[in-house]
Amino acid sequence: MEIKQKLEEIGLTGKKADVYLAILQLGKATVVQIAKKAQIKRPTTYDILEDLIAKNLISQSFSGKKRYFVAEPPKALKSLVKQQEQKIDQLMPELTSLFNxxxxxxxxxxxxxxxxxxxxxxxxxxxxxxxxxxxxxxxxxxxxxxxxxxxxxxxxxxxxxxxxxxxxxxxxxxxxxxxxxxxxxxxxxxxxxxxxxxxxxxxxxxxxxxxxxxxxxxxxxxxxxxxxxxxxxxxxxxxxxxxxxxx
Structure with missing residues (x-):
């Protein structure tokens, strides 16, 4: 099974997996470099980067006017799975009440x-x-x-x-x-x-x-x-x- 497919299964669907893999390979990079590596348009890349930051999978820094992005250690993916489990736990009482x-x-x-x-x-x-x-x-x-x-x-x-x-x-x-x-x-x-x-x-x-x-x-x-x-x-x-x- 390809890495991208595995990432999609844990929540990094579609182009999110492409952007995440690009950052892992590039290390510290600008949005232009990431968009080019992932072969995705820059506006879409910006949206995905904000989502990955919210998921604590990448971080950002500034040098002058330039904005750089860097991946957190891959073990941060475990927190993504925990977030999904927490959402399921929150839904469980309502889902249980509907289960007939x-x-x-x-x-x-x-x-x-x-x-x-x-x-x-x-x-x-x-x-x-x-x-x-x-x-x-x-x-x-x-x-x-x-x-x-x-x-x-x-x-x-x-x-x-x-x-x-x-x-x-x-x-x-x-x-x-x-x-x-x-x-x-x-x-x-x-x-x-x-x-x-x-x-x-x-x-x-x-x-x-x-x-x-x-x-x-x-x-x-x-x-x-x-x-x-x-x-x-x-x-x-x-x-x-x-x-x-x-x-």
């Missing part, structure tokens, strides 16, 4: 920040059952996603003919309007029997999925796809609905 060897195993997906929470709400609009069971605070979702987005989302929910069964917190309630109960809003609405002042996560049950969405302070969301969990939480939701207040 058991067809009945719940699927768990994690979302972060406003963009992630928007993805959750957009997925809710694509539900098949056209019915959601909600517990939480509209005010907190407005704080996270913005009033314009939430107003637009409610209109799209109504257009999609999705019925909302909502249990909300009276002390964190929004003004009347699209947040109200009524047939025109396709919403049943009750309020928690207790006056909750603490921040709580929002819970949305739809299809065979459960979405958990935090407020602005923590800014995360989770969707768990599990028929058993969705069924269990619907029963709990109905118990809370039974003791909640209409006004």
């Amino acid at each position: 060897i058991n067809p009945h195993k719940p699927k768990i997906r994690y979302f972060e920040g406003r963009e992630g929470i928007v993805q959750i709400y957009e997925e809710i609009l694509k539900m098949e059952t056209k019915e959601q069971f909600y517990i939480g605070s509209i005010q907190e979702m407005v704080d996270v996603l913005g009033r314009d987005y939430m107003e637009s989302w409610v209109k799209r929910r109504i257009k999609a003919k999705i019925i909302s069964h909502a249990i909300r917190i009276k002390s964190k309630e929004m003004p009347i309007g699209e947040w109200s109960a009524g047939k025109e809003y396709l919403r049943e609405l009750k309020f928690f029997p207790a006056n909750i002042k603490e921040d709580i996560t929002n819970l949305i049950i739809f299809d065979n999925k459960v979405a958990i969405v935090s407020g602005l302070a923590e800014g995360y969301g989770v969707i768990i796809e599990s028929k058993e969990l969705a069924t269990t939480l619907k029963y709990i939701w109905r118990v809370v609905w039974g003791v909640s207040k209409s006004k």
Whole structure:
């Protein structure tokens, strides 16, 4: 197996391997010398050199106005492999959560920040059952996603003919309007029997999925796809609905 092919296998793909080999052979060299040796255009060589510096495979120095590059000892390549292993380790929790060897195993997906929470709400609009069971605070979702987005989302929910069964917190309630109960809003609405002042996560049950969405302070969301969990939480939701207040 050629040296270049081996370098490509550990991450120095394409012309990066050519530039790295050229520097190894030249020793201390300018970008013009390296580009000529590697038979690569100078602008491309500059980009590759910056990448190799970032990978700690080469270093640079200056003599007057000239910029020189020199390769680090080849054992520095081991650090490149370690960097790849670290990236894999960072990905492992998320990849493990997606791995579904058991067809009945719940699927768990994690979302972060406003963009992630928007993805959750957009997925809710694509539900098949056209019915959601909600517990939480509209005010907190407005704080996270913005009033314009939430107003637009409610209109799209109504257009999609999705019925909302909502249990909300009276002390964190929004003004009347699209947040109200009524047939025109396709919403049943009750309020928690207790006056909750603490921040709580929002819970949305739809299809065979459960979405958990935090407020602005923590800014995360989770969707768990599990028929058993969705069924269990619907029963709990109905118990809370039974003791909640209409006004």
